[in-house]
Amino acid sequence: MSERTGLITFLGGPLTLAGNPVAVGDTAPDFAVLTNELAPAKLADFTEKGLILIAVPSLDTAVCDLEARKFNKEMESLTGKAKALVVSMDLPFAQKRWADAAGVTNITTLSDHRDASFGQAYGLLIKELRLLARAVLVLGPDRKVVYMELVPEVTHEPDYAAALAALGKVL
Template identity: 90%
Template sequence: MSERTGLITFLGGGLTLVGNPVGVGDAAPEFAVLTNELAPAKLADFPEKGLILIAVPSLDTAVCDLEARKFNKEMESLSGKAKALVISMDLPFAQKRWAEAAGVTNIVTLSDHRDASFGQAYGLLIKELRLLARAVLVLGPDRKVAYLELVKEVTNEPDYAAALAALGKVL
């Protein structure tokens, strides 16, 4: 398991990412997470032609909340073609409560809290905080990474337009 520094910050302070980093062109690694109903879920459970994997530190924060809502809105027109998975270390109970309160229906929230399987498989686990780094990955039908943005400052939003453009190219 590798550790990388100098890639992300939180309020300007450097953090360490743990896990096996992936890059554009790589096969997307499998992972094991939990649904809001505590059922196991993995990458293979989502057969849509295109997938957006959205890693966020916590849906209980303003930026993560905003990001998930924006992607939810954008995914309205892509039903049946693409799916957005929002993955955090939040407990499934908290994710379910958030999703119900936010009224989101076009994204799937998944919890990596149990094993940090997703965070480690994609090199996005923040060692100092045991949270996920903010990142957006687009996977095509071949389940290869077509786009990857690791947001340098954890408190900043991703480039929505670039991620959605990349998704459009794989559909």
């Protein structure tokens, strides 16, 4: 597993990313996560034409909450064509509680807490915190990465418009 520094910060302090980084043009690697019902899930379980993979540190933080709600709203009109997967290290129980309280129904929350499989497969595991870096990836029907944003400051939001524009191009 490789480690990279100088790519992200938390409140200005540098962090280390662990795992195998992916780039635009790569085939998206598989991962093993848990659903809110503790069932195993992997990339192949999601067959929609377009996928947005949204990595967040924790849904219990203001920025992650806001980001997930914004993507939930944007996905309303894309049901059946595209899916947004929000992956964090939060426990499945906490993700379900958050989703129920937030009333989100257009995104799927998945937990990487057990093995950090997603974080390592995409090079998004923050070594110092054992949380995921904030990132957005868009995958086409062939599961190639067509867009990727690694947000440089963990406390900042991603570029929603750019991610949704990339998704629109694969639908």
